Amino acid sequence: MATPKRKVSHARTSQRKAKWLGSLSSPVTMSCPKCGEVTLAHHACPSCGFYRGHQVVSKKEEAAG
Ligand SMILES: [Zn+2]
Structure with a gap:
């Protein structure tokens, strides 16, 4: 089985972890x-309760929509 030729340095490990943690800090939002x-x-919209074109959470003000 293939084996890594040399060990990953602390700098490389911390760079990889910093990049991964940086990607977590901003949640994906959409309108x-x-x-x-x-x-x-x-996620279902907290304002109107729609998700992918369907009403999944009932809201009183948007009941007719
Ligand atoms: Zn909405």
């Missing part, structure tokens, strides 16, 4: 296609 609110991706 709701129904009401235009900024929402988290892969």
